[in-house]
Amino acid sequence: MFNNQTILVTGGTGSWGHELVRQLLKYDPKEIRIFSRNESVQFSMKQEFDNDPKLHFLIGDIKEKDTLIEACTGVDYVFHLAALKHVPVCEDQPIEALKTNVIGTQNVVDAAIQCKVRRVVYISTDKASSPSNFYGLTKTMGERLIIHANTLDIDTRFVCVRGGNVLGTNGSVIHVFKKQIEEKGKVGITDINMTRFFLTIEDAIKLVFKATFESIGGEIFVMKMPTCKITDLASVLIEASGKENVGMEILGVRPGEKIHELLFSEYESINTISYNDEYYVILPSIHINGLKEHYAQYQPVNLLNYNSSKGLMSKDEIKEMLQKGGFI
Template sequence: MFENKIILITGGTGSWGHELVKQLMEKNPKEIRILSRNESSQVAMKHKFDHNLKLKFIIGDIRDKAALSEACTNVDYLFHLAALKHVPVCEEQPYEALKTNVLGTQNVIEAAIQKNIKKVIYISTDKAANPANFYGFTKAMGERLIIHANTLESDTKFVCVRGGNVLGTNGSVIHIFKNQIAEKSKIGITDIRMTRFFLTIEDAIKLLFKASYESLGGEIFVMKMPTLKILDLASVLIEASGRKNVHIEELGIRPGEKLHEILLTEQESNNTIIFDNEYFVILPDINIVGLKEHYSHYAPIDLDHYDSSSLLMTRSEIQSMLRKGGFIQ
C-alpha cells in the first residue's frame, strides 16, 4: 500500500508522528512529508532520523488552506494527526481549538479532494465519544466531517481511527508522575477511582496501519485497548522508582474530566460490528454506497457500550506494559 508512495502527515513531529514515520520507513515509501508549525521540533526530528532524504519537513499550519493544499500535491495517503489535544488548553481557549481541530480538519478534507489523494486517515480519541469537554466536542465534530466527506463527489476515501491514551506521548501522565516522584516525592491524582485506556505507541501504530489497509471509507475503527486504574499506574511507578515515602494526593476532578473514558457509546453500539480481535467498527448513520453491504457478514457487538471501568489490568500486567514501553526497568 505504501511502497513507493508519497505520504503526508499533519502534526507529524509529535510522539505519534515519530513512531508512524519509523514504521512507515520500513514499508519503503517514496517520500514522507511532515507538516507542522514547530520549527524546533522539526529540526530535532530531522536529526533523530539522521537527515534521511525520504523525509521532507514542511513548516505549515492546517489552518492555512493554501499552504496545506500545496503540501498535498502528488500525495497518495494522508495521516491527519494535527490537533490541539490538551483538555485544559482547549477549555481555556476554545476558539483556538475550534480553528485547528474543526476548521483545520475541513481544510484537510478539501485539500485532499482537490489534490485527489487516495485515502485520508483521521486519528481520533476516546474523548470524542459522549464528549464532556471542548476538546472532545471538536474531535467528535472532526469525526463527523471525515465520515461525511465520503458522500462528496470525489474518489478520496476518508476513515477514522479512535483510540485511548498512548503511553509516553507528549504530556503523558507517565512523564508527569515520574517527575513528581523525582522532584516532590508526591503524586497528584484528581480522583483515585479514575480509569483510562492505555496502549504502547508501537502497538497503536500497528493497529493504525491495519485500519489504513482494511478500511473502505466512512467507518470508525475503534481500537480495543487495555484499561487500568490511574491509582494502580501510580503505585507501579512509585514501586519501580525505589523511592520511599512517596505520597499520593487526591486533587479533585478538573473541569471536563471524566472518571471513566468511553470508546464506544450506547447509541453507537447499535451500528457497530466486531471486526476482529483488535478492532470494532462503527458504521455511520448516513448512507455511504456499499459500506453496510461490505460489513454485512460481520457479527454485531454484544456490548451496550465500551468504557475503561471494566476488565482492568492487574498491577503486574501494568508493570509488564511499562517495561515493554521502556518506562521502567
C-alpha cells in the same frame, strides 16, 4: 501499499508522528512530507532520522488551506495527526481549538479532495465518544466531517481511528507521575476512581495501518485495548522508583474531565461490529454507498458501550506493560 507512494503527515513531529514515520520508511515510500508548525522540533526530528532524503519537512498550519493544498499536491496518502490535544488548553482557548481541530480538519478534507489524494486517515481519541469537554467535542466534529466526506462523488476515501492514552507520549501521565515522584515525593491524582485506556505507540500505529489497509471509507476503527485504574498505575510507578514515603494527593476532577473514558458509547454501539479479536469498527449513522453491505457478515457487538472501568489490569499486568515499554 506505500511502496513508491508520496505521504503527508500533518502534525508529524509529535510522538505518533515519529513512530508513524519510522514505520512508514520500512515500506520504501517515494517521499514523506512532515507538516507542522514547530521549526525547532522539525530540526531535531530531521537530525534524529539522519537527514533521510525521503523526509521533507514543511512549516505550516492546517488553519491555512492554501498551505495545505500546496503540501497535498501529488500526495497519495494523508495521515491527519495535527490537533490541539490537551483538555485544559482547549477548555481555556475554545476558539483556537475550534479553528485547529474543526476548521483545520475541514481544510485537510478540502485539500485532499482538490489534490485527488487516495486516502485520508484521521487520528481521533476516546474523548470523542460522548464528549464532556471542548477537546472531545472538536474531535467528534472532526470525525463527522471526515466521515461525511465519503458521501461526496469523489475518489478520495476517508477513515477514522480512535485510540486511548498512548504510553510515554508527550505530556503522558507516566512522565508526569515519574517527575512528581522524583521532585515532590507525592503524586497528584484527580480522582481515586479514575480509569483510562492505554496502548503502546507500536499498537497505536498498528491501528492506523489496519484502518489504512482494510477500510472502505466512513468507518471508525477501534482497537481492543487494556484499561487500568490511575491509582494502580501510580502505585506501580512509586514502587518501581524505590523511593519511600511517596504519597498520593487527590486534586479533584478538572473541568470537562471524565472519571471513565469511552471508546464507543451506548448510541454508537448500535452501529458497531466486532471486526476480529483485536478490533471493533463503528459504522456511521449516515448512508455511505456499499459500506453497510460490506460489513453485513460481521456480528454486532453485544456491549452496551466500551468503557474504561471494565476489564481493569492488575498491578502485575500494569508493571509488565510498563517494563515492556521501557518505562520502569
